[in-house]
Amino acid sequence: MAKDEKRHWDRLAGKYNTEIFDVFNSDRNEVLTQYFDRYANQAHTAVDFGCGNGKAFPYLVPRFGEVWGLDISQNLLDVAALRGYDRVRLAQADLVKPARKLPRGEFAFCCNVAILPGIDVNQAIIRNIRRSVKPGGAAVFVIPSFESAAFAMWRLVEWYGREGVGPAEISRDELALFGGSKTDIVQGLLRIDGVTTKHYSEPEIRYLFTQAGFKQVNTDRIEYNWTSEFENPPRWMKDPYPWDWLVECRV
Numbered sequence: 001m002a003k004d005e006k007r008h009w010d011r012l013a014g015k016y017n018t019e020i021f022d023v024f025n026s027d028r029n030e031v032l033t034q035y036f037d038r039y040a041n042q043a044h045t046a047v048d049f050g051c052g053n054g055k056a057f058p059y060l061v062p063r064f065g066e067v068w069g070l071d072i073s074q075n076l077l078d079v080a081a082l083r084g085y086d087r088v089r090l091a092q093a094d095l096v097k098p099a100r101k102l103p104r105g106e107f108a109f110c111c112n113v114a115i116l117p118g119i120d121v122n123q124a125i126i127r128n129i130r131r132s133v134k135p136g137g138a139a140v141f142v143i144p145s146f147e148s149a150a151f152a153m154w155r156l157v158e159w160y161g162r163e164g165v166g167p168a169e170i171s172r173d174e175l176a177l178f179g180g181s182k183t184d185i186v187q188g189l190l191r192i193d194g195v196t197t198k199h200y201s202e203p204e205i206r207y208l209f210t211q212a213g214f215k216q217v218n219t220d221r222i223e224y225n226w227t228s229e230f231e232n233p234p235r236w237m238k239d240p241y242p243w244d245w246l247v248e249c250r251v
């Protein structure tokens with residue numbers, strides 16, 4: 001599992017910026033920045049769990065005294081290192097494994113990493129991150145929203161309807177996000193460009209993050225334009241916009 005995951009992300013490293021959705025640049029209301037500002041502290045250490053090629057570093061480095069970037073993919077860490085931040089320490093780590101060696105900090109950030117096709121592995125990641133946050137510290141996760149995915153498909157049906165096409169006539173390929181088995185769908189395992197990706201509902205977040213040992217689990221929305229879901233969305237398609245969940249929690 002971990003080997004496959006590492007190979008997958010190592011292969012993607014060179015084309016990461018074109019293949020992987022950019023949360024930071026797409027965040028319509030700059031919600032992430034507000035949360036980084038809330039926890040900024042030069043005396044604190046921030047750890048970016050599953051840092052990829054380091055897109056969060058320009059936000060974390062000015063706000064924290066020390067920053068760690070951890071990822072399973074050495075190729076992505078090599079690209080992250082090219083950003084040239086002296087105060088960022090990088091290390092390879094499999095976040096699914098027991099957390100003994102993970103660096104600890106007052107602030108944890110984890111953006112679209114606990115999205116694997118399996119409740120246990122995601123729960124292991126969330127629990128490991130919880131253990132590496134120092135008492136009194138906080139964590140901010142970004143994870144895909146099941147409600148948003150369902151709403152996007154609802155809008156697609158609406159869009160077709162406005163053009164005179166009924167639900168039964170819509171090609172199944174258009175609904176491929178929900179193309180998995182019924183048991184996958186009810187577990188939030190949806191297919192983004194063919195890749196099975198865990199999506200979370202709000203009550204599930206409250207349940208799972210509390211079970212992982214976090215306190216004060218709050219959710220917020222990181223909203224994106226409709227271009228994040230559809231090529232050439234119609235001009236009338238405005239708010240409500242699609243979103244990822246931002247999960248803010250305390251230790």
Ligand SMILES: C[S@@+](CC[C@H](N)C(=O)[O-])C[C@H]1O[C@@H](n2cnc3c(N)ncnc32)[C@H](O)[C@@H]1O
Pocket residue numbers: 002005009020023049050051052053054055056070071072073076093094095096110111112113
């Ligand atoms: C969708 S990318 C997000 C990267 C980055 N957080 C961002 O927002 O740009 C998922 C990242 O999680 C990393 N990852 C996946 N499984 C992992 C694991 N078991 N341990 C550590 N990192 C993992 C991947 O290598 C990849 O960099």
